[in-house]
Amino acid sequence: MDLSTHYLGMRLKNPLVPSASPLSRDLGTLQRMEEAGAAAVVMYSLFEEEILIGDLALHESLSAGAESYAEAISYLPEALYYQTGPEAYLEHLRQVKDHLEIPVIASLNGVSTGGWVRYARELEAAGADALELNLYYLPSDPQLAGSVVEEMYAQLLGELRRTVTLPIAVKLSPFFSSLPHMARRLAGAGAQGLVLFNRFYQPDIDIESLRTEPALELSTSSELRLPLRWIALLFGNVAVEFALTTGVHTAEDAIKGLMAGASVTMMASELLQNGIQRIGEILSELEVWLEVHEYESLVPLIGSMSVLRSGQSAAFERANYISVLRSYLPDAELPASVEAP
Numbered sequence: 001m002d003l004s005t006h007y008l009g010m011r012l013k014n015p016l017v018p019s020a021s022p023l024s025r026d027l028g029t030l031q032r033m034e035e036a037g038a039a040a041v042v043m044y045s046l047f048e049e050e051i052l053i054g055d056l057a058l059h060e061s062l063s064a065g066a067e068s069y070a071e072a073i074s075y076l077p078e079a080l081y082y083q084t085g086p087e088a089y090l091e092h093l094r095q096v097k098d099h100l101e102i103p104v105i106a107s108l109n110g111v112s113t114g115g116w117v118r119y120a121r122e123l124e125a126a127g128a129d130a131l132e133l134n135l136y137y138l139p140s141d142p143q144l145a146g147s148v149v150e151e152m153y154a155q156l157l158g159e160l161r162r163t164v165t166l167p168i169a170v171k172l173s174p175f176f177s178s179l180p181h182m183a184r185r186l187a188g189a190g191a192q193g194l195v196l197f198n199r200f201y202q203p204d205i206d207i208e209s210l211r212t213e214p215a216l217e218l219s220t221s222s223e224l225r226l227p228l229r230w231i232a233l234l235f236g237n238v239a240v241e242f243a244l245t246t247g248v249h250t251a252e253d254a255i256k257g258l259m260a261g262a263s264v265t266m267m268a269s270e271l272l273q274n275g276i277q278r279i280g281e282i283l284s285e286l287e288v289w290l291e292v293h294e295y296e297s298l299v300p301l302i303g304s305m306s307v308l309r310s311g312q313s314a315a316f317e318r319a320n321y322i323s324v325l326r327s328y329l330p331d332a333e334l335p336a337s338v339e340a341p
Ligand SMILES: Cc1cc2nc3c(=O)[nH]c(=O)nc-3n(C[C@H](O)[C@H](O)[C@H](O)COP(=O)(O)O)c2cc1C
Pocket: 019, 020, 021, 022, 043, 044, 045, 046, 107, 109, 134, 171, 197, 198, 199, 218, 219, 220, 245, 246, 247, 248, 266, 267, 268, 269, 270, 272
C-alpha cells in the first residue's frame, strides 16, 4: 500500500504529522514519534515575543540593568510558556536534525515584520526542512480594519519569503471575512502550504477570585468539521497544499481530512492525551480502510470529497445551514414546563 503524499515540496511516506506541541521539546519523544511512523514533525513555535525578550535581555546584560527586562517579561507571560529562547531553540533543532531521518518543520509564531524575522534564516541554517508560520494576532482595537491585519500578514509572509528559500506553510485562524481571498493572497505572497486551523485557547473567568485564567482544553473529533469544510471549499481553488489540524483523533478523522483535500493530517491533542503509539495504530487502521475500499494510493482519495471534485457545494455552503437548522427544530424535545412557541 502506497501511503505517500506530497507536502511543501517533500515526499512524505504517509500523511500523519504531529503538529506543533510540547511533544517536540524532547528529543527522545521525537524519536519515538518517528519510530511510531510519523512522516514528518512540526516543532513547537519559536515566538516573536521570545526573540524580542531575548534581544532585550542581551541589551540589558550589555548595559548592565535588568529592570526593563523584568518589566517586559511581566507584560508577556505567554511568551514564557516554553521558556526556551531563540538560541536554545536553534540548538535543539540542530540536535533533532542530527538524530531524526524524517523532515522537521520549524515553527515561527509572530505577526510583525522586523528584526526577529532574521531567525527564519537561522532556522534554515540549522537544518529545518520547511517553515510553518503561525499567524496569531488578536485585533482588539476597534480602529483597526480587517484589511490592515490582512496586509500585515501578507507583508510578514513576503518578508519571510525573501529571507529564506525553505518552503513556507502558513497556519491560519478561521476568523477571516473572506478566507478564500486571504488564502489566495497568501499563496501569491509565497505560501506553499496552508495549515487549517490554528486553535485558540480562550481565557476563562473565575467568578470568585475575579481573575481570568488560561483554559487549555484538548480538542475532540467534532472540531474537525471546521477545517474539513474549509479545505473542501478551497481545494483546487488556491494553489497551495493543505494540512489539516484540529480534531484529528482517529483514522476516520484522517481519512475525512484527506477526502476534503488535505495532503497531510496533523495531530496534537490525541498524542498528548492517548500517547505516541496512536500514530502507529491510526496508520494501521488507515491502511486497512484503504485496502478494504480498494485504494492503492492516496492520490485518488485526496480531494475526492472536495467541492471541486464532488460537486457537493451546497453541503458545504450556506444552503446547508438552513436545512440543518430546519431539520432539527421539529424533532427537538422541549422540557414539559416550556411551551413551544
Ligand atoms: C499544549 C499545546 C501546545 C501547542 N503549542 C503550539 C505551538 O507552539 N505552535 C503552534 O503553532 N501550535 C501549537 N499548538 C496547536 C497544535 O499544533 C494544534 O494545531 C492544535 O492543538 C489543534 O490540533 P489537535 O486537535 O490535534 O490538538 C499547541 C497545542 C497544544 C495542545
